[in-house]
Amino acid sequence: MQIICISRGSYGFSSTLSEQLAEKLGYACVSRESLTDKATDYGIPVGKIEIDILKNKPITEERSINIDLFKSFVTSELCSMAQKKGVVYHGRAGHLVLPGLPNVLRVRAIDDPENRIKTAMSKLNLDRKKAKQYIEQTDDDIRRWVRILYKEDWENPSLYDLTVNAYHMSAQSVSHFLLQVAKLPEFQPTPSSNQTISDLILASKCRLAIGNHDQTRQAKVTLKAEKGHVSVSYLPRQAMEAKAIPQILESVPGVSSFVCTVASTNILLLGETFDSKAEHMNHLIDIAEKWNAAVEIVQLSSDVQKEDEIQASAPMDSTGEPDGGILEENEEAPKALASDQGLTETMNRLIEVGRAGCSHTSHGGVGGLVKDISKNVEYSLIVVGDMFSAKGVAKQRLKRDLVSMMTDKFSCPVLSAEDLKSRYLFGKKQMIGLVTSAFFSAMIYLVIFGFQKPIIKFVSAGQLGGTMSQKIASAVVVAICVPVIALVIGGFYHNFLKMIRLE
């Protein structure tokens, strides 16, 4: 059945609009609030996600898992409703709740700022200054919420099919207008969109089942479903928890087959200090996302005490049973180290983007570091980050030596963090390379195809009774030109594939 998603800001007019539209179409009208209440009753602490975002707290792994579960819950509820009856959903970021589902009419309902202030003043009984502040702060919170949950800009117009403005039209007129838009062929369900709905329901039910199971509650998984086949991938450090996943999936109705795999690959980041906002971290995350890789961090500690202690990667809360919402009194959570050289922040950033592997601290210098790196994990890339800061001018040389030593010890590529972009990502430099190599490739093709006869004659002179000097000349020219041509054309395709993110 048809799905219409109306995205609203705080105190817009979209609730009335959605109710009127649903009534005219004979559809169910679902608000975000009703779904968040249901999700809370189901056991997902949506309120904690909201308040963490309001208080601008870093997203821990536990919170990131709760976000996944909340999104799965919303998808499951909305799609299940849509299988029975058309649905008009209204809420903040309504346009983003069903990503990848075609034929959904995505509408943004906005209101005049002055109207919003007046509505807030009358509904909340606030004076003008406080009402204005309330709207600004709530909008900021929602912007942050959308960015954290959906990695999108709330106000990006390209994500909506339509924007309607309460300042120019009444809810009655807009609902009448949307009634006509909803009849357009572009927004009608198709067999393909119905299949996508079934796939989304199955994927979200599997995700919720994994999140509900004691053994896999803390597992960070990515999940896809297609016509009854479910594929789950998890992080390498969660191999123990993941053992229960097949048993869980078997019990989910609708799963005909499944495959459960570890995240395709692992990237190892080495460093003494870390900066979660550094440019090379953005590059590393881009690569990890491109490769479906988990990023494992090994911090080289300057102290020499030898400990094989492996610390948990993520700040974890206790998982005591909720009782009236007040958890058991227990020991205080260990406070983060006063200074862990940016490790916690960097791990939190990786957790936020769903790419966190584990983190270790290695003591005993570079020799200890090499010993501490697990030989059982196959890395696809080792990145040497900020190291040897205390060594002053020798820093770069020591870093190069380490890269060289690691290259000898491990079979995967070892790179300095600064080289990530040029090696694996597409930027300005690669664009210049692409254009240059494209130009020379075109010239090569032009010359070869434009002068086929003399070229063939010259190259084949050795075989067709030419003199010894002609044979030598053609051999030398071929020996020089072939690698040059390969380099130019290879360079073009190398950059081109990088540009289309296909390697």
Add this chain to the structure above:
Amino acid sequence: MDMKNIKIMVIDDESIVGKRLKPALEKTGAQVETFEDPESALAHFYENPTDIVVTDIRMDKIDGIEILDRVLAKSGQTKVIIITGYATVEIAREALSKGAFDFIAKPFKPSDLRVIIERAAQDLTP
């Protein structure tokens, strides 16, 4: 302000919340009273205003936002802390705009609330 002189009122229609929070908040040294019925809690507050009120948002007879309004109308010095399992940024911002001291989402550990209570106590004028 010395915690021994602080009076805290906890209002939540789930009896378990009061039962759990009373001993946990008494660890701060403050005097703690718990109420399940918001009307009787307000009646008590009008006669004996407390320094800090901890209230749930969703309750049958009176909601936490109304309690916030009425408590601050009676005693502007009182710090009101909102606790709820159904928090949204809109409700939290509304409560904070209306003068709530802080907002905490359930489930939480009593120690999390104690930290906020201690902060509220420091903010009270002696």
